[in-house]
Amino acid sequence: MLLTQQSLGWRIKSALYLITGSIAAFLAMPIFFIVALSFGSSQWLVFPPPHWTTKWYERFFDNPQWIDAALTSLQVATVTSIVATLIALPASFALVRGKFRGRDYLYSLFTLPMIVPVVIIAVATYSMFLSLGLTGTLVAFIISHVIVAVPFAMISIINSLKLFDKSIENAAVICGASRLQAIFKVTFPSIKPGIFAGALFAFLVSWDEVVISVMMASPELQTLPVKMWSTLRQDLTPVIAVASTLLIFLSLFIMLAANILRKRSQ
């Protein structure tokens, strides 16, 4: 009743189908719309487009500004993902394995960057890098991205570590491996999917980051979202649809990879 499909009346059921169908369409539509637009010929984004074309893709790839931005994004996201994972990994071990008090408080503290509005983190770090004269540098981008990416990496690693049966590590120790050897030879390989998923989430967070990047950016150094943002404020050119499509497909690809990894870790 209400939670089993058989027991719902047909009227409730069809109403529910209709409503959910429309909401799902509402959720999916903008994504498909943007992909379609990137192939449309209309400069004014008329839909359905009069012709299909790849000219906006050519514009995108011919423009060194877009390419540079995309490469910067890739660079920043890769380094961010690595640094965030390296910081999150030992922290996750301490939080899951440690027997000290206040673990839950520390956990909340470390996830704070996820909770504090990004705009505040952006303004705060902007103020710091401004006084250090570091705005518009790769270092500033990476450090500020790591702040918001660390919780995502940490949560993923903590979850896989919680699922990992510690007696497997103990088995390695009793077999003669030192604790460190056991962690490297047995625990890490076992939770590898979780660590990789965490790294991918961190990558995605950095790859998509807009607010902080807009503040950190200089005309010479921009990430893809920053370039999109500044272009967007002037006009709605379909080249942005191209950039969006690329962002969407990269996110989709990474999401799939992370999901497959997460399934494997369970």
Next chain:
Amino acid sequence: MTTQSSTPLVTLKLLNKEYGQFTAVNHINLEIEKGEFLTFLGSSGSGKSTTLSMIAGFETPTSGEILLHNNSLIHVPSHKRGIGMVFQHYSLFPHMNVRDNIGFPLDIRKVPKPERDKKVDEILKLVQLSDFADRRPNMLSGGQKQRVAIARALVYEPEILLMDEPLGALDKKLREDLQDELRQIHRRLGITIIYVTHDQDEAMRLSERIAIFKDGEIVGLGSGTELYNTPPNAFVASFLGNSNFLKVRIKSESQAQFEQQLLTLGTQSHRIPDQTDVLLMIRPENIYVLPKEQAAQEPLAADMNEILATVEETVFLGESYTCTLVTQSGQRLMGKAVAREHTDVTAGSEVCVRWSTQHSCVYEQWSEQDIMKAS
């Protein structure tokens, strides 16, 4: 069964483990002989697993000593103790195949490849898993996983093998098969095994000696036969198998009063003062239930006791028969007889209940909890 002359392999001295206010293991002393199969038996929270963890080195004692060949293990980390261990949930390395799982201890010890492969093959044969060497653990059944775990623990020929409820997750039939296999492995290799379980049948079936744990203490230690036939205290009597307890009062060195009559007691280790209330324990299978007419024809032997009771209920259990009896003062007894030898008694009839004096045990101290069957 055990030789007390030579130095024991492992000695636990006043071993103690506290978690804040809670005492998990309370100053226990124990000597474990080389080559023996010793089982820690107890319900959950009795301290048996904590003791095992301390021997393995996963828990640090609050105080006390663990000696191996008279050398302290306290400051030796787990991986240098040279102990083998089999865990409750197999704890195989999920990312390695069976061969590499078993080879892991040898790889850690940097054993040369040819020797490593030879040893792994030998042990695979011992646990009958040669055909599964290249499988990952998730492709194995529970019984196979446990055999891999045993092989992994044996491959580097440790002096001691610790087993923490290794068969708990398996079904009954498989468990009994593996118990037999384990006994054979023990006999063939002569390795010392310390086994933890909450299952008394398993403990009886496997071990040469059993240590019964209760509230962090060892309350009974001995072979299964000793512990069953002459339990050292009321708790062990009630924990192992079934038992009847009668409350009686000591009247002389060898006699005690039950209801209106005198019962003869077996030989006592020391003289209990007269008028002491004690507990008399008799196993159900040592109780003979005779209809009154039949009792009249069979005279009471000198070393036998007899009391009167009413049959409350009889239950046929296939190989055996049990009957619940109520004495005149309302105390309950249980009698058990092999079905073949069972004499017919019906519920409600008055019967004579007999037992041999050597089949009873006397306990001066007990708590009501001890004699209530909890497990």
Next chain:
Amino acid sequence: MSARIYSQKWKDTSLLLPILLFLGIFFLIPLISLLVQSVTEPTLGLVNFTELLATSTYVQVLANTFLVATLVTLFAVLLGFPLAWCITLFPSGWGRFLLNVVLLSMWTSLLARTYSWLVLLQSSGVLNKMLMAIGIIDQPLELVHNLTGVIIGMTYIMIPFVVLPLQASMSAIDPMVLQAASVCGASARTVFFRVFLPLCKPGIFSGALMVFVMSLGYYVTPALLGGVSNMMLPEFIVQQVQNFLNWGIASAAASILIAVTLVMFYIYLKVQTESPTSSHTGG
């Protein structure tokens, strides 16, 4: 023994050192100094706060922010509920598909989705054209660069954050409980309002709280879909910093935003009971 316990503690701390140092230096110190600026910049005292609360355009910003957050929360819960329900009803097939749509939308670039809405909602956009073609309207509606646009876009973005916790709490309900209620003689409507809905309450509550908190601090979508006249708090903060270099007012506004966020999040944590770090697999 004590040496060993000591070394264990030391080990835990050293594992936490990287994250503590990193977040301490680059996150906490800048954050705290930003908050401190609200009472020191330009002069010591609460002058920034009084200015913030006394200037009508500033108060308007605060009012906008809370209005938008409230409406977005309401709409997101209303639209998220049937979606979560459907996902729970069909754990495989359809429901799996719906869940994937939700996840896809959640993890697709925020900027891309906002851009898409910008194009969809503009006066020559698909939505207006469609409505005019059907004949509901003669003139294109002003759907963007105002609060309508912000609310549509934000609701769209927040729906997944309602669906996920709600779906989790729905799938934790034992269907037999509802069956029992209907066996007791309750009509479908009664079962829905008296049993099902109350059992979903924890999920609705945590989802709504999450959405409300996130909406308060959202910058990108309001900045792109909203108009100049109805700014929200995050955009206001950025504007004060970047255009007017008015750090005092900006940090006062940030302090209010962060205080509200943390209070809400504290309530959220109180609702969630399970400890996030404790391990399930015990020895």
